[in-house]
Amino acid sequence: MPELPEVETVRRGLAALVEGKIVTNVVVRYSKMVSPKAEIFAEELEGKKILNVRRRGKYLLIDFSGDYTMVSHLRMEGKYSVVDRHEEYGKHDHVIFELDDGKDLRYNDTRKFGRMNLVHTGEELQVGGLKTIGPEPTPETLTLEYLTHQLRNRKRGMKSFLLDQSMIAGLGNIYADEVLWLSKIHPQQISNTLTDEEIEILRESIFEELQLAIEAKGTTVFSYLNADGHAGSFQNQLHVYHRQGLPCQRCGTPIERIKVAQRGTHFCPHCQVLR
Incomplete structure (x- = not known):
């Protein structure tokens, strides 16, 4: 399972690649991976701009315009990648965010354990393990x-x-x-x-x-x-x-x-x- 350094590395990479981009379409190929229901999840994110990519513990927090935040946990095998849209979907590409620059942000997970929860910004710390998560391991927070x-x-x-x-x-x-x-x-x-x-x-x-x-x-x-x-x-x-x-x-x-x-x-x- 990716731990803090791996998730932080993914966060930094995604921030450089997708912040400021607009989601033009969302394709959910495995509906159990997202919340709310796939149709609502996709509809709410279409047309939204990716404002910020954050991290809390092992969770990625992606802020969108319209006061939405997606809480993403990679679990055992989850990976994000940014690829040209013409590339064929991989067998384990389960959620695809089509961006306005002609690229896709794709989530790949061979074991299908990863989860994405879309909530209103400000409510993200009420999702799953974030409710009880301890301090970040930095000198300022882990005293x-x-x-x-x-x-x-x-x-x-x-x-x-x-x-x-x-x-x-x-x-x-x-x-x-x-x-x-x-x-x-x-x-x-x-x-x-x-x-x-x-x-x-x-x-x-x-x-x-x-x-x-x-x-x-x-x-x-x-x-x-x-x-x-x-x-x-x-x-x-x-x-x-x-x-x-x-x-x-x-x-x-x-x-x-x-x-x-x-x-x-x-x-x-x-x-x-x-x-």
Whole structure:
């Protein structure tokens, strides 16, 4: 599933490609993907200008004229691309926004898990997981006081804590593993046992890891592509994710893989000791 760096990369690409363009027609080829009903969804967006492409956590928020905002979640395999209109539809192109410059903004999703919810601007934070989403992982919004309070008042494994979108927005399986390795914290370490120093290191590691991943245009492990149709390159900088059996880049101990919170989890048993 695309995480914050991948969604932010898609956002930046789409902003450059489609902001200011007018939607002349909408083709919905898989009606379960959109809300409200496909006919209404298409009718409301026809003739609207794309004003802004935003992000909140793992969600894309596309603002249109007429006070409409589309909340888009890419889920496991969702991808946006901008192509010439004469190109034939791909098998998994499910929603097509025809633009006034002769191009299409197409949403492709091999597993059909992605969803688009069209709401009035100002109501977007009432959609799905946005209702309870935590702060963005930036120094301004993820304060040391907030993070300390949340960790101290919960008795949860750290991997589970980091994956909880109501605690911190945007972190997923890849970056949770990477952040914990950087912080030398075991993925099953209980949250309220972290020291003040560990919490400070964890917070800084979150900022550092996500910034580097955004600069590398995200991580492509399976099928992620940005809006230009290119893969990210951060997979070349991963320290533990999908590196089971390979030597830890810090101490040389083989990386291990276990299941935590029903997710494959990678860590160094020497650097990340469970207390």
